[in-house]
Amino acid sequence: MLDPELAERDPDVARLIADENRREHETVRLIASENYASRAVLEAMGSCLGNKYSEGYAKKRYYEGQQVIDEVEELAIARLRRLFLEHAGRPMAPDDLHVNVQPYSGSPANLAVYLAFLKPHDTVMGLGLPAGGHLTHGHSVSITGKFFKSVPYGVRREDHRIDMDEVRRLAREHRPRLLWCGTTAYPRTLDFEAFRSIADEVGAIFAADIAHISGLVCAGVHPSPIGVADVVTSTTHKTFRGPRGGMIFCKKEHAQAIDRAVFPGLQGGPHNQTTAGIAVAALEASQPSFVAYAKAVVANAKTLAAALLERGYGVTTGGTDNHLMLIDLTSKNVPGKAAAQALDRAGVVLNYNAVPFDPRKPFDPSGLRIGTPAVTSRGMGKAEMLRIAEMIDRVVSAPGDTDLQASTQAEVREMCSHFPAPGLRL
Numbered sequence: 001m002l003d004p005e006l007a008e009r010d011p012d013v014a015r016l017i018a019d020e021n022r023r024e025h026e027t028v029r030l031i032a033s034e035n036y037a038s039r040a041v042l043e044a045m046g047s048c049l050g051n052k053y054s055e056g057y058a059k060k061r062y063y064e065g066q067q068v069i070d071e072v073e074e075l076a077i078a079r080l081r082r083l084f085l086e087h088a089g090r091p092m093a094p095d096d097l098h099v100n101v102q103p104y105s106g107s108p109a110n111l112a113v114y115l116a117f118l119k120p121h122d123t124v125m126g127l128g129l130p131a132g133g134h135l136t137h138g139h140s141v142s143i144t145g146k147f148f149k150s151v152p153y154g155v156r157r158e159d160h161r162i163d164m165d166e167v168r169r170l171a172r173e174h175r176p177r178l179l180w181c182g183t184t185a186y187p188r189t190l191d192f193e194a195f196r197s198i199a200d201e202v203g204a205i206f207a208a209d210i211a212h213i214s215g216l217v218c219a220g221v222h223p224s225p226i227g228v229a230d231v232v233t234s235t236t237h238k239t240f241r242g243p244r245g246g247m248i249f250c251k252k253e254h255a256q257a258i259d260r261a262v263f264p265g266l267q268g269g270p271h272n273q274t275t276a277g278i279a280v281a282a283l284e285a286s287q288p289s290f291v292a293y294a295k296a297v298v299a300n301a302k303t304l305a306a307a308l309l310e311r312g313y314g315v316t317t318g319g320t321d322n323h324l325m326l327i328d329l330t331s332k333n334v335p336g337k338a339a340a341q342a343l344d345r346a347g348v349v350l351n352y353n354a355v356p357f358d359p360r361k362p363f364d365p366s367g368l369r370i371g372t373p374a375v376t377s378r379g380m381g382k383a384e385m386l387r388i389a390e391m392i393d394r395v396v397s398a399p400g401d402t403d404l405q406a407s408t409q410a411e412v413r414e415m416c417s418h419f420p421a422p423g424l425r426l
């Protein structure tokens with residue numbers, strides 16, 4: 001009994017984990033950035049690899065005892081390189097693609113790009129947060145907006161698509177050192193080649209942040225910035241369906257700058273248990289079943305968006321090319337937050353979100369963001385998407401009706417019982 005299991009050692013934490021396990025099983029999870037990591041990924045993450053300190057990189061470490069860790073990191077890198085070269089935006093020799101798997105998550109991966117290429121107060125351009133960009137692309141509350149000069153670009157008023165004419169005009173005017181293309185709430189295909197040509201014209205580093213779409217990119221379901229951008233960052237836990245972590249791909253010429261920015265520039269020891277989880281996720285993503293998964297994620301998003309459109313909801317840009325959609329509730333006269341909270345009580349979990357040019361405040365905006373990566377991991381398909389659209393409509397139409405929320409929640413639970421989710425214990 002020197003080493004009892006969690007339930008014995010700490011019933012409180014064990015109960016909380018069991019509660020979350022049940023919540024994730026019994027609800028329809030539509031948060032666009034979330035997924036279900038497989039049991040194999042979870043096992044790697046819960047392993048003894050997290051006990052080991054390994055500052056540095058394979059064969060260049062600061063502590064002894066790296067016999068196993070070096071192999072883990074090299075395996076993760078080799079698998080990612082092979083996987084992401086398969087659908088590269090421009091062909092690349094394997095030796096020209098450098099991979100760093102040590103960033104603790106997506107935000108630290110992006111910080112490493114700043115540290116590698118910029119000096120304080122240099123100019124950065126990224127999609128503005130209200131238009132669907134990420135905090136780390138220069139938003140005012142982020143360190144990236146405080147320590148650098150940020151020039152955000154937006155989407156067009158007419159169709160809510162990224163305005164490449166504006167990107168070019170602002171880039172010519174402000175000559176950014178760094179140009180980001182990456183989104184957190186944008187439903188359309190990103191034109192990496194167009195960003196490349198603008199970056200070339202003004203002499204900027206072009207960084208693509210594929211945090212949300214890396215699972216679609218490696219499956220060939222969204223165009224790839226590999227070989228096009230100077231550097232590509234990503235999380236590993238969104239559509240990629242791995243552990244919570246980050247990764248950076250770059251051209252060989254930037255390898256040293258990126259590696260030094262991650263360690264010793266920003267971080268200490270890498271999370272080796274996460275690195276192992278990334279290796280497992282890369283193996284899973286290289287199976288034909290993952291390509292089918294990525295295609296189904298997009299097909300499900302298109303079905304759900306069309307069904308909501310049909311029920312009179314505003315869908316920004318009129319639909320989606322990827323795993324998510326932005327719903328504008330203005331026509332329904334329900335604010336985003338009230339709708340999201342009513343849906344949560346009904347077992348349909350998503351987040352309120354600003355829509356482009358939102359007249360309402362960020363803490364209570366006009367819209368909802370809906371994503372299909374998690375429900376697709378459970379094997380849900382067209383029939384379930386149509387049912388989910390009906391349930392969303394029902395609950396949003398009467399956000400104060402708690403009886404309706406309770407009956408919908410029971411229906412959700414019943415539906416979910418037919419779709420066991422990867423990684424969960426039943």
Ligand SMILES: *Cc1c(COP(=O)(O)O)cnc(C)c1O
Pocket residue numbers: 033105106107108110133134136182183184209210211212235245
């Ligand atoms: C999620 C996201 C990140 C940040 O990832 P964290 O792991 O939450 O730090 C960065 N960029 C984009 C575009 C994202 O969507």
